Amino acid sequence: MEKKILFPQIGGLVHGGDYNPEQWLDRPDILDADMRMMKKAGINCVTLGVFSWATYEPEEGNYHFEWMEKIIEKLYQNEIYTILATPSGARPAWLDGKYLEAMRVDNRGVRDHHGKRHNHCMTSDRYRDKVGIIDRMLAERLGTHPGVVMYHISNELGGECFCPRCVQKFQMYLAEQYEYDIERLNSEWWTSFWSHHYNTFSEIEPPYVNGETSIMGLNMEWKRFTTWNMIDFMRYEIAMLHRVTPDIPVTTNFMGLYGGLDYRKMALRLDAISWDNYPAYHNDFETFADTMYETAFHHAVMRSMKRDKPFMMMESTPSLVNWHGVNKLKRPGVHKLSALQAVACGSDTVQYFQWRKGRGSYEQFHGAVVDHIGTDDTRVFAEVAEVGQLLQKLAPVAGTLVGTRAALLFDWENRWAIWDVKALCQQTKKYERTCIDIWKEFLKLGIDMDVVGSEEDLNCYDVVVAPMQYLLQPRTAENLKYFVERGGQLLATYFTGYVDAAQLCYLGGFPGDGLKELFGIVSEEIDSLYPSDRNGVEMKDGSRWEVKEYAEILRVQDAEVLGTYTDDFYQGSAAVTCKKYGKGNAYYVAARTSAADMRPLFEQMLENAGIPVRKLPEGVEFHTRSGKEGNYEFYLNCTTHTVKVAGVCGRDMVTDAEVSEEIDLPPYGVAVIKKSE
Ligand code: GLA
Ligand code: ZN
DSSP: OOOOOSOTTTOSOEEEEEEOGGGGTTOHHHHHHHHHHHHHTTOOEEEEOTTOHHHHOSBTTBOOOHHHHHHHHHHHHTTOEEEEEOSTTSOOHHHHHHOGGGBOBOTTSOBOOSOSSSOBOSSOHHHHHHHHHHHHHHIIIIITSTTEEEEEOSSSOOOOOOSHHHHHHHHHHHHHHTTTOHHHHHHHHTTTGGGOOOSSGGGOOOOOTTSOOOOHHHHHHHHHHHHHHHHHHHHHHHHHHHHHOTTSOEEOEEOTTOSSSOHHHHHTTOSSOEEEOOOOTTOSSSOHHHHHHHHHHHHHHHHHHSTTSOEEEEEOOSSOOSSSSSOOOOOTTHHHHHHHHHHHTTEEEEEESOSBOOSSSTTTTSOOSBOTTOOSOSHHHHHHHHHHHHHHHTGGGTTOBOOOSEEEEOOHHHHHHHHHOSOSOGGGOOHHHHHHHHHHHHHHTTOOOEEEOTTSOOTTOSEEEETTOOBOOTTHHHHHHHHHHTTOEEEEESSOSOBOTTOOBOSSSBSTTTHHHHHTEEEEEEEEOOTTOOEEEEETTSOEEEEOSEEEEEEESSOEEEEEEOSSTTTTSEEEEEEEETTEEEEEEOBOOOHHHHHHHHHHHHHHHTOOOOOOOTTEEEEEEEETTEEEEEEEEOSSSOEEEEEEEEEETTTTEEEEEEEEEOTTOEEEEEOOO
């Protein structure tokens, strides 16, 4: 595999984070100390200017970039590169005072007051004008500096605006989507129900909470529009910068599984994917290893949006955050473990929010590399510096990729449809949890699955799991059939193929759009169970699975029955099936069971596909990255005791020791094995 270096200027892995010098301009001693301490911590990149608008432009039209220019230059002299943010994440007070339309209107139609951040009307022309001017000046004054390696658009784009301008833009968007044919919209939205017929596009309001929320098509289109409008805004910012400096790559920081925007659509407009990673480590509701596995899933979602290059962990905390319910410290060693997990999953960066704790306001107690004490002899600083050294050792890993032959399908629009549908049990739909639990089970077998959209090219995969694929996009069914036909191993579950992209139910039996033929079954009814209800599945191999929450009742056409229900009026009927289709197999699991129960089925699929599984001790994660010059194996001990891992050969880049056969991983320990060819 060809190496894809994100930052040729930096060469290796990036170690950096948000740096907010505008908070310390009256303390040159602190700015000097920062430079010295960054060197000591092995920082080679910082993110600047995320919230600097009021310092750049304290009054309208009165611009000051010279202070930032000096900082970028000083960093550059110290071989520290800059990711330069556009300042559109928060607006100065003068701007809102003069241009009211920049402030968002909420879902009851009430306009916000000035304050906070991330709350702009993305449609407002005045706001766009102001952003455009400052972005262009930023590119001219700062973007041309050789220290600037990337642009960071705004910050954590999100939310929605219900102002009159946005409403009008939504109506225009709909008119274009439905080719000015209001009757097409009426039919796709099934508006003959409850007399909700529209005569014109201008009658359509967005889903105000105190208004029209009962049309699934409307709710979905509003989400699609919000994504489209956000992308429109983001592209506008990118265009402003690229007019001056067309070669600087752009990213914007995603928020994990944030549900307000379809990140895959946004990803198409970005040069690299970056995200902000803040798990609740050491909580009291799951094991530490579970928190880690779940974080790995998030990394996989990010990685899979651009499979041909590494992604970036743009933010993480070296110690604690200030906005969790309980802001617990990362235990000693966990910083290294979590940093290396990001790299193991395909990130070429370990970045923090933030470099130095501010003295006041909302985030004054958020963790940072440098604490209020101000010294470099703290536990946190030492752990960060250790990570800095380690990342330097791991420089050859930069640009290598995680190549995997297994994928899990996960669609944003399917999420929206499942959240919105009035069916099942509102509390236990749990689409995301279901996906994560299955993904985790594969990781325990040493398989770091990609997480991709249902219409994406599945050619590079041999095993695909599609949990609860309720909404089928226009190409999903064809895609899945082709995948199995050419030899793929596919597993789908209950609640698959009920509706099309307009959320109209398929007629003639579920799953629709030709998937009945693929799986050889028809799902006739779905039973939602109360929390204390249980059913079971008796598998042909004699094992028993526990069924909770959902059970579909199937008619089997031409599939083999692998398991049947043990209880209730559908006792004895098919619960798990498999159909040979073309050269592959299509498995269907009609009931919700634990992912652990399904494990033998996953192992069977992997075996059919010739993908080897790894025997791993409980709580140890395994990942691989490969490139032309070498293959790297990562072992992460997510437990508090020493663990032996067998079958490990090569050179451990962490300890510099040659390893053959077995390694001892200390509590929270990490090994990165360079495979000998
Ligand atoms: C987000 C933001 C940062 C900061 C951190 C705190 O990721 O992008 O500006 O507020 O959260 O955890
Ligand atoms: Zn608006």
